[in-house]
Amino acid sequence: MGSLSGMTYKIRTFGDPVLLTQAAAVTDIDGKVIKIVEKMFETLYESESGIGLAAPQVGIQRQIFVWDMDDEPLVILNPKIVESDGEWVYDEGCLSIPGLYVEMTRPKTVLMKGVDLNGNEISFEADELEARLFQHELDHLNGVLMFDRMQPEQRKQAMAQYIMITEQVDPVEGIVRLRAE
Numbered sequence: 001m002g003s004l005s006g007m008t009y010k011i012r013t014f015g016d017p018v019l020l021t022q023a024a025a026v027t028d029i030d031g032k033v034i035k036i037v038e039k040m041f042e043t044l045y046e047s048e049s050g051i052g053l054a055a056p057q058v059g060i061q062r063q064i065f066v067w068d069m070d071d072e073p074l075v076i077l078n079p080k081i082v083e084s085d086g087e088w089v090y091d092e093g094c095l096s097i098p099g100l101y102v103e104m105t106r107p108k109t110v111l112m113k114g115v116d117l118n119g120n121e122i123s124f125e126a127d128e129l130e131a132r133l134f135q136h137e138l139d140h141l142n143g144v145l146m147f148d149r150m151q152p153e154q155r156k157q158a159m160a161q162y163i164m165i166t167e168q169v170d171p172v173e174g175i176v177r178l179r180a181e
């Protein structure tokens with residue numbers, strides 16, 4: 001190992017309990033954290049059209065997320081949103097809920113603070129798509145998924161749609177189950 005390819009994580013999908021857990025703050029930015037971040041980027045770039053990935057999505061309960069919206073790989077540790085404003089509607093998707101896109105309203109602009117890989121304080125002011133990404137990835141670090149942000153009726157519909165997307169019927173047994181893989 002150590003080559004550029006083949007260093008990816010498996011992306012956990014809805015049904016995997018790790019997606020519902022609270023991630024712990026990163027206290028030491030050691031080689032292990034660097035390695036995790038590298039591997040998260042590999043996983044993001046290997047994914048089909050992913051622009052953001054949070055550590056719990058690859059089974060790691062640490063407050064880390066990576067994103068790339070403009071051919072610029074970016075990472076933040078221990079992020080928090082300190083200000084948000086407005087409303088913006090967007091058809092939101094998630095690599096852990098593949099194939100499902102749901103129109104969701106969230107704040108339009110946010111100010112996010114956190115720490116970079118050198119331990120320096122960083123902050124990002126963002127709006128629209130990037131602001132949405134920050135809110136979405138931060139939710140992952142708190143074990144929150146898109147479903148949790150939906151109104152009961154919308155959640156019911158989205159769940160039904162996701163079951164349609166993922167249901168597997170064994171040709172012999174005829175058993176329908178949710179794929180958590």
Ligand code: QAP
Binds near residue numbers: 049053091092098101
């Ligand atoms: C989070 O989402 C996000 O369903 C990142 O089949 C959400 O990268 C950023 C993806 C909303 C901005 C706005 C989803 C790829 C990627 C899928 C993603 C799929 C393939 C989602």
Ligand code: CO
Binds near residue numbers: 093094095096136140
């Ligand atoms: Co997601």
